[in-house]
Amino acid sequence: MTSSPTIDPDMIDRLAEVAVKVGLDLHEGQDLVLTAPASALPLVRRIAAHAYKAGAGVVVPILSDEDVTLARFENANDASFDVAPGWLHRGMAEAYGNNAARLAISGDNPMMLSAQDPAKVARVNRANSIASKPAMEKITGFDVNWTIVSYPNAAWAKLVFPDLPEPDAIAALARAIFAASRVDQPDPVAAWAAHNANLAQRSGWLNGQRFASLHFTGPGTDLIVGLADEHAWKGGASPVKNGITCNPNIPTEEVFTTPHALRVEGHVSATKPLSHNGTLIENIRVRFEEGRIVEAHATKGEEVLQRVIDSDEGARRLGEVALVPHSSPISASGVLFYNTLFDENAACHIALGQCYSDCFTDPNMSAEQIKARGGNSSMIHIDWMIGSGQVDIDGVAADGTRTPVFRQGEWAF
Amino acid sequence: MTSSPTIDPDMIDRLAEVAVKVGLDLHEGQDLVLTAPASALPLVRRIAAHAYKAGAGVVVPILSDEDVTLARFENANDASFDVAPGWLHRGMAEAYGNNAARLAISGDNPMMLSAQDPAKVARVNRANSIASKPAMEKITGFDVNWTIVSYPNAAWAKLVFPDLPEPDAIAALARAIFAASRVDQPDPVAAWAAHNANLAQRSGWLNGQRFASLHFTGPGTDLIVGLADEHAWKGGASPVKNGITCNPNIPTEEVFTTPHALRVEGHVSATKPLSHNGTLIENIRVRFEEGRIVEAHATKGEEVLQRVIDSDEGARRLGEVALVPHSSPISASGVLFYNTLFDENAACHIALGQCYSDCFTDPNMSAEQIKARGGNSSMIHIDWMIGSGQVDIDGVAADGTRTPVFRQGEWAF
Ligand SMILES: [Zn+2]
Ligand SMILES: [Zn+2]
Ligand SMILES: [Zn+2]
Ligand SMILES: [Zn+2]
Numbered sequence: 001m002t003s004s005p006t007i008d009p010d011m012i013d014r015l016a017e018v019a020v021k022v023g024l025d026l027h028e029g030q031d032l033v034l035t036a037p038a039s040a041l042p043l044v045r046r047i048a049a050h051a052y053k054a055g056a057g058v059v060v061p062i063l064s065d066e067d068v069t070l071a072r073f074e075n076a077n078d079a080s081f082d083v084a085p086g087w088l089h090r091g092m093a094e095a096y097g098n099n100a101a102r103l104a105i106s107g108d109n110p111m112m113l114s115a116q117d118p119a120k121v122a123r124v125n126r127a128n129s130i131a132s133k134p135a136m137e138k139i140t141g142f143d144v145n146w147t148i149v150s151y152p153n154a155a156w157a158k159l160v161f162p163d164l165p166e167p168d169a170i171a172a173l174a175r176a177i178f179a180a181s182r183v184d185q186p187d188p189v190a191a192w193a194a195h196n197a198n199l200a201q202r203s204g205w206l207n208g209q210r211f212a213s214l215h216f217t218g219p220g221t222d223l224i225v226g227l228a229d230e231h232a233w234k235g236g237a238s239p240v241k242n243g244i245t246c247n248p249n250i251p252t253e254e255v256f257t258t259p260h261a262l263r264v265e266g267h268v269s270a271t272k273p274l275s276h277n278g279t280l281i282e283n284i285r286v287r288f289e290e291g292r293i294v295e296a297h298a299t300k301g302e303e304v305l306q307r308v309i310d311s312d313e314g315a316r317r318l319g320e321v322a323l324v325p326h327s328s329p330i331s332a333s334g335v336l337f338y339n340t341l342f343d344e345n346a347a348c349h350i351a352l353g354q355c356y357s358d359c360f361t362d363p364n365m366s367a368e369q370i371k372a373r374g375g376n377s378s379m380i381h382i383d384w385m386i387g388s389g390q391v392d393i394d395g396v397a398a399d400g401t402r403t404p405v406f407r408q409g410e411w412a413f
Numbered sequence: 414m415t416s417s418p419t420i421d422p423d424m425i426d427r428l429a430e431v432a433v434k435v436g437l438d439l440h441e442g443q444d445l446v447l448t449a450p451a452s453a454l455p456l457v458r459r460i461a462a463h464a465y466k467a468g469a470g471v472v473v474p475i476l477s478d479e480d481v482t483l484a485r486f487e488n489a490n491d492a493s494f495d496v497a498p499g500w501l502h503r504g505m506a507e508a509y510g511n512n513a514a515r516l517a518i519s520g521d522n523p524m525m526l527s528a529q530d531p532a533k534v535a536r537v538n539r540a541n542s543i544a545s546k547p548a549m550e551k552i553t554g555f556d557v558n559w560t561i562v563s564y565p566n567a568a569w570a571k572l573v574f575p576d577l578p579e580p581d582a583i584a585a586l587a588r589a590i591f592a593a594s595r596v597d598q599p600d601p602v603a604a605w606a607a608h609n610a611n612l613a614q615r616s617g618w619l620n621g622q623r624f625a626s627l628h629f630t631g632p633g634t635d636l637i638v639g640l641a642d643e644h645a646w647k648g649g650a651s652p653v654k655n656g657i658t659c660n661p662n663i664p665t666e667e668v669f670t671t672p673h674a675l676r677v678e679g680h681v682s683a684t685k686p687l688s689h690n691g692t693l694i695e696n697i698r699v700r701f702e703e704g705r706i707v708e709a710h711a712t713k714g715e716e717v718l719q720r721v722i723d724s725d726e727g728a729r730r731l732g733e734v735a736l737v738p739h740s741s742p743i744s745a746s747g748v749l750f751y752n753t754l755f756d757e758n759a760a761c762h763i764a765l766g767q768c769y770s771d772c773f774t775d776p777n778m779s780a781e782q783i784k785a786r787g788g789n790s791s792m793i794h795i796d797w798m799i800g801s802g803q804v805d806i807d808g809v810a811a812d813g814t815r816t817p818v819f820r821q822g823e824w825a826f
Contacts, residue, residue: 029492038451038476045480052488057496059485063451063476067458072472075465079442083470087511091504098500 006171007042007152014183015149015250016046020054022192023147023250024101028055030145033095036105038063040151043105051103060095062088066112066155072124073116081123084131093135099242102139102146109155110338113278122307125277129311129379140381141357142238145246150177150341159338180251180330180342192247199236202323203255205413206233209403211395213260214321216268216348218391220285225321225350226263228374230361233257238358253330253345256322258359260374262291264318271347272385275338279304284384292316293352309352314378320351320359326389326409340383348387348406353378419584420455420565427596428562428663429459433467435605436560436663437514441468443558446508449518451476453564456518464516473508475501479525479568485537486529494536497544506548512655515552515559522568523751526691535720538690542724542792553794554770555651558659563590563754572751593664593743593755605660612649615668615736618826619646622816624808626673627734629681629761631804633698638734638763639676641787643774646670651771666743666758669735671772673787675704677731684760685798688751692717697797705729706765722765727791733764733772739802739822753796761800761819766791 020026032051036044041063048059072080096102113121139146157169164172178184185191216223235255237245270284281301286293293316298305309316324331324347331346355375357365371377393406404412433439445464449457454476461472485493509515526534542549552559570582577585591597598604629636648668650658683697694714699706706729711718722729737744737760744759768788770778784790806819817825 028490031496031498038454041451041478041480045478045484048481048484049488052485052490052493055490055493057493058498059481060498060501061476061478061481063474063478065454065458065474065476067454068461068472068474071458071461072465075462077441077465077468080465080468080470083444085444085471085473085508087504087507087513088473090507091500094500094503095498100500 006167007174009042011174011178011183012043013046014188015178015181016043016050018181018183018188018192019047019103019147019149019250020050021189023149023247024103024145025244025246026051026054026056026101026145027244029057031057031095031098031100032059032103033092033100034059034061034103034105036061036063036151037107037153038065039153040105040107043149043151047103064108066109069112073113073120081120082127084127086131089132089135093138096135096138096144099144101144104148105151106148106339106341107151107153107156109153109278110159110275111155111278111280114280116278118279118304118307121277121279122304126311126379133379140354142240142363144242145240145244147246147248147250148341149181149250150339152177156338160335176333176335176337179333180345182251196236196247199252199255202411203233203235206255206257209395210397211403212398213263213396214405215394215396215402216386216391218388220269221267221386221391223266223268223288223386224264224396225318226260226291226374227321228258228260228355228360230373231257232359232361232363234356234359241364249341251330251342251345253328254322254324254349256320256359258355258375259318259321259350260291261314261317261376262374264288264291268350268386270384270386271388272336272343273338274382274384275340276301276304276308276382280338281305291318308380308382311380312378314376315353315380317352317376317378318350319353319355319376319378319381320383322349322383323393323406324348324387325411326387343385344383347385348391348393349383349385351381351383353380353382419580420587422455424587424591424596425456426459427601428591428594429456429463431594431596431601431605432460432516432560432562432663433463434602436562436660437516437558438657438659439464439467439469439514439558440657442470444470444508444511444513445472445516446505446513447472447474447516447518449474449476449564450520450566451478452566453518453520456562456564460516477521479522482525486526486533494533495540497540499544502545502548506551509548509551509557512557514557517561518564519561519752519754520564520566520569522566522691523572523688524568524691524693527693529691531692531717531720534690534692535717539724539792546792553767555653555776557655558653558657560659560661560663561754562594562663563752565590569751573748589746589748589750592746593758595664609649609660612668615824616646616648619668619670622808623810624816625811626676626809627818628807628809628815629799629804631801633682634680634799634804636679636681636701636799637677637809638731639673639704639787640734641671641673641768641773643786644670645772645774645776647772654777662754664743664755664758666741667735667737667762669733669772671768671788672731672734672763673704674727674730674789675787677701677704681763681799683797683799684801685749685756686751687795687797688753689714689717689721689795693751694718704731721793721795724793725791727789728766728793730765730789730791731763732766732768732789732791732794733796735762735796736806736819737761737800738824739800756798757796760798761804761806762796762798764794764796766793766795
């Protein structure tokens with residue numbers, strides 16, 4: 001398959017090792033479900049090797065391919081766009097139910113679907129969201145250890161580094177991914193241990209404050225994000241119900257919790273473009289009333305944005321609020337990745353849709369208990385960036401007392 | 414992914430069209446499960462395009478990769494070799510249960526596992542056979558339309574054409590595949606219609622004879638193959654329980670039926686090497702008593718052969734007997750493909766293991782009814798070649814009357 005002379009094979013191996021040891025902490029006897037674009041095969045192969053070294057039962061790669069995806073949009077009957085492979089998603093849910101770990105490699109061309117009919121894109125996404133919900137609930141609920149890592153793709157690299165020739169762009173994107181994933185450091189596993197300790201300290205302080213809401217102010221933004229009752233802040237390593245501790249995102253810089261689905265007020269402007277399933281949505285501006293988006297605009301991709309928030313009732317409400325200092329390494333790199341895994345770690349962000357059910361002081365509540373505390377429910381979860389060096393955040397207690405949390409995009413405590 | 418400058422893209426597209434229109438006759442609204450090595454992506458993409466043009470719901474490629482497979486043999490714990498992804502096989506069975514069609518691309522390196530421990534290879538094969546049995550029963554029972562086509566792989570091409578440089582070997586193997594699959598003819602779909610008519614005429618004659626057994630004689634071979642009671646000969650296009658007619662093998666030259674599992678006597682020598690899951694088994698010689706292999710030898714790969722026939726009780730008995738004239742195009746090409754899909758169509762062959770449940774006058778019998786008529790049951794089905802230009806075959810009626818079926822490797826009627 002692809003030979004990748006522009007990507008350092010030693011770094012590919014290190015990223016695979018971090019994915020298995022830090023991202024998953026894969027335990028002996030666990031099976032692994034590995035979703036990836038076929039263009040990421042060089043990383044898939046090294047992950048398989050490290051997973052088997054760690055004692056994996058069987059590693060099952062489920063590889064997607066951009067041209068196969070496009071073949072559908074270019075040739076299929078109208079009825080096809082509401083069809084999803086339910087059997088595959090039910091199978092994955094069964095695998096997670098049997099304690100298989102899950103590793104996703106993110107590395108598609110962010111513009112893959114940009115030339116396709118947004119209505120068809122939305123229908124395919126909706127069909128897949130519905131079909132994958134049982135599996136995704138086991139992931140978002142941390143029933144099993146899971147992680148997402150990234151690998152370059154030629155079209156993605158050219159989008160991020162448009163002025164470089166393709167091989168140089170791929171090499172530059174690979175270096176940026178490796179740096180953000182801390183695998184260019186002398187001992188990547190130790191670097192992750194130190195980073196996790198820092199994130200734990202930040203979330204610990206926030207959990208001690210018990211804020212009722214966060215108040216974001218900045219250019220085009222004056223937003224009060226109520227926090228869910230009994231919310232808990234998390235960041236970095238995450239305990240899993242199977243007793244393992246995983247790092248669900250490689251990289252990660254965020255400390256995050258569950259907002260209250262009914263208590264978000266004001267307006268907010270995105271500070272970076274959002275790449276959503278192959279479409280770029282630029283300059284998002286929305287207004288919330290009682291937790292619900294009542295107005296939404298974008299200078300580009302507004303139709304896709306409207307379809308996203310029309311996906312279901314919960315798609316217009318928040319399921320996550322996350323704090324990331326403006327000086328975080330990904331932000332400092334100045335690279336706009338057009339990929340949420342990286343860009344969400346360059347800035348504070350909010351997510352439309354499904355909340356993380358474990359961002360509560362009791363991480364094992366029922367759907368009803370979560371809803372009663374303000375946790376949102378939806379078949380989507382889409383992060384978008386609202387932080388920058390010009391954004392301040394106050395924590396507001398139940399009695400109205402204000403405590404600085406961020407000043408000029410940096411931690412204020 | 415792979416660019417294939419040595420393989421004519423127009424021929425790839427023609428093979429994809431034949432696979433979808435002749436191999437599957439994919440009907441509007443059918444989903445498609447497409448298993449393939451990742452190295453066959455150029456064909457996978459064109460098959461996806463033709464499947465969607467034919468009205469497919471969703472096409473799901475399940476791509477394997479040689480290096481991922483090898484990573485297991487090189488790194489896994491001992492316990493791994495008994496693990497199969499049951500969830501994936503159950504999912505496929507569910508898909509077929511919902512009328513999804515199945516297309517397999519055969520194109521692995523035939524020597525992929527030749528350096529691995531045969532015991533571990535056998536354990537993995539056994540685990541996968543058990544896990545895939547419910548899905549495979551829906552395929553062998555023709556619950557849905559299915560087909561197998563082939564695509565070159567560099568290592569395979571070098572095995573077939575060892576004296577050519579790799580790009581030339583790939584090009585030569587591609588041309589041989591396209592010719593055997595009749596896609597180099599002016600109208601491949603029409604060529605397949607004519608070929609199917611010829612195979613139907615041969616199987617019709619055999620069905621009229623109602624032979625009790627076939628008697629094979631040739632160098633190293635004196636074998637009586639009893640035929641199952643109420644057996645039916647088939648060849649080429651095959652009716653499917655969902656009402657479609659598919660061509661399960663592209664290419665195919667054989668006319669075949671179900672032998673009687675208890676009525677095979679004598680000895681037989683293979684006329685070509687057998688490539689089995691990455692191991693080459695050469696010069697097989699076996700002796701049958703009352704349908705059962707009581708002695709088995711090979712000059713190379715004998716250990717793998719012994720493990721194969723020890724898989725289960727039915728693995729020592731025959732599940733198929735097939736007639737292919739020595740002058741068939743694949744035999745005439747003189748190419749030894751090291752791939753059963755081709756080599757079985759260059760010679761008469763027998764298969765160890767599971768019978769085709771539809772090779773009976775009533776194609777919808779229960780497992781008990783099939784067994785009562787002599788149909789074999791096993792988790793394996795492995796074809797090996799026993800025909801050559803020196804083999805004669807007589808059809809023997811219940812009263813002992815003999816009718817020439819093959820003389821010197823050619824049809825005698
Ligand atoms: Zn986040
Ligand atoms: Zn998020
Ligand atoms: Zn056969
Ligand atoms: Zn066969």
